[in-house]
Amino acid sequence: MKKYTGFEAIERLKTNVIDDGKSLYRYNKELNLIEFSMKAPKLPWQHVIIDISFFFSKEFVDYVDPLKVGDWVVAFKMTKVCQVTELNYQGSKKFIMTDYAVDDCYQAADVNGCRKATLEEIAQEKRRRVFEKVGRTIDEFKEGDVVTPLDNDKDLLLVEHYSDQKNAVRIGGTYYNASDVNPAYFAESKVC
Known part of the structure; x- marks a missing residue:
């Protein structure tokens, strides 16, 4: 995580909340003032007059909201996108339970x-999961699938052919990139 000091920290205040480890600082454009809030105990934002030398004597980082249930994270050596299902804070060790499973066992990750x-990343993972549910790789279509264009989810189009070499689907005699359409119904889920 990038650290800011001096003028760089002051510049960063214009667009971000910065954190010195104990307190948070932000710039209030309407009042043209710097505001601060302590992290523990959590205090409401307060106006503060700070000498410019303060920003040269400390290191700051961008503040990141703490994780909560339902957040999407990249975990497991930054290789998996998954959703937080539970927070486990045991002393100084902080773990999250995720919806990522290996051999039907849900995995915990270090915060x-x-x-x-x-x-x-979230959109890509949600798309991957849609295809995985029917046993396909991402953007793998079959003849008979019903899709919608990315820009119009009201048009239902029938896939006539899928070319895995080109990663393209033929619809109405024209080929489209498979990533440019969203699956609406898979051929396997149709009832005859």
């Missing part, structure tokens, strides 16, 4: 060994 997932 310090994970980070919050980006919106793109």
Whole structure:
């Protein structure tokens, strides 16, 4: 995690909440003031007058909201995107239970060994899980699947052919990149 001191810390206040380990600091644009809040005990934000030398005498990092149940994280040596299902704080050891399973056993991860997932990582993982539920790899379609374009989830289109070499689906005689359509119904789930 990048550390900020001096003018760099002051610049960072313009866009981020910064953390010195004990307190949080932010810039209130409307009042043109710096505000602070203590982390423990949790105090409401208060206006404070700070001498500029204060920012040169300490190191700051960007504040990251603590994890909570339902958050998406990247864990397990930063290789798996999973959802937090439970928080376990046992003394100084902090673990999270996740929805990632190996051999039907849900896995716990060290809080310090994970980070919050980006919106793109979350979307990719949700897409992967949709395909995994029907026993397919991500973006693997079959003839008879019903899909929607990414930009219009109201149009239902029938997949005529899937080319795994091109990773493309043929719809209405035209090929589209498989990642440009979302599955609506898989051929296996249709009732005849």
